[in-house]
Amino acid sequence: MSWLDEVPWNGDGLIAAVAQDAASGRVLTVAWMNRAALEKTVAGGEAVYWSRSKKRLWRKGEESGHVQKLHELRLDCDADAVLLKVEQVGGIACHTGRASCFFRKLENGRWVTLDPVLKDPSLIYKK
Numbered sequence: 001m002s003w004l005d006e007v008p009w010n011g012d013g014l015i016a017a018v019a020q021d022a023a024s025g026r027v028l029t030v031a032w033m034n035r036a037a038l039e040k041t042v043a044g045g046e047a048v049y050w051s052r053s054k055k056r057l058w059r060k061g062e063e064s065g066h067v068q069k070l071h072e073l074r075l076d077c078d079a080d081a082v083l084l085k086v087e088q089v090g091g092i093a094c095h096t097g098r099a100s101c102f103f104r105k106l107e108n109g110r111w112v113t114l115d116p117v118l119k120d121p122s123l124i125y126k127k
Contacts, residue, residue, distance in 0.1 A: 004039060006079070009034070010080075014033065014034050014050060015032070015034075015038070015080065016031075016080065016081040017033045018081060019060075019068055019086050020083060021085075021086065022085040026100055028068070028088055028094075028099075028101065029093050029101040032049060032050045036048075037049055041070055041073070041084070045069060046059065046061075046067050047067070047086060048060070065090060066088065066124075068084065068086035069087040070086055071086060072084075095124075095125070096117060096121060097119045097121045098115045098117055099115060100115065
C-alpha cells in the first residue's frame with residue numbers, strides 16, 4: 001500500500017490542503033489537492049494544487065513566480081486535511097499581492113483588512 005492510498009480522498013477525489021510558512025508558522029492559504037497534485041508536490045518539492053475553477057492541476061506560482069517550496073508534509077488526525085510547511089518564494093502567497101490569503105479579521109461585526117498589498121497584482125499577473 002502506498003502512502004497515497006492512506007489519504008481518504010473526498011467524493012470528488014480531493015483533500016483540503018493548508019499551506020503554512022515553515023519559518024513563521026503563519027497560515028498562507030487553503031487549497032485543494034487530488035492524488036496527482038499531492039504526488040507531484042512530494043516528487044518535485046513544490047506545491048501543486050487542484051484548481052476547482054480551472055479543473056486542472058495548478059503549480060503555485062506558475063504565473064507569478066511565487067512558488068511554495070515544500071519543507072514538510074503532514075496529515076491531520078482525522079486524515080481529512082494535509083498541512084504543507086513551505087517556504088513562500090517572494091513572500092507573496094495571495095493573488096491580491098499580500099503575504100497571506102488570510103488578510104482580513106472580524107472586528108465588531110465587520111471584516112477589516114489588516115495586511116498591506118506588497119505588490120500590485122497587475123504587476124504580478126500579465127493578463
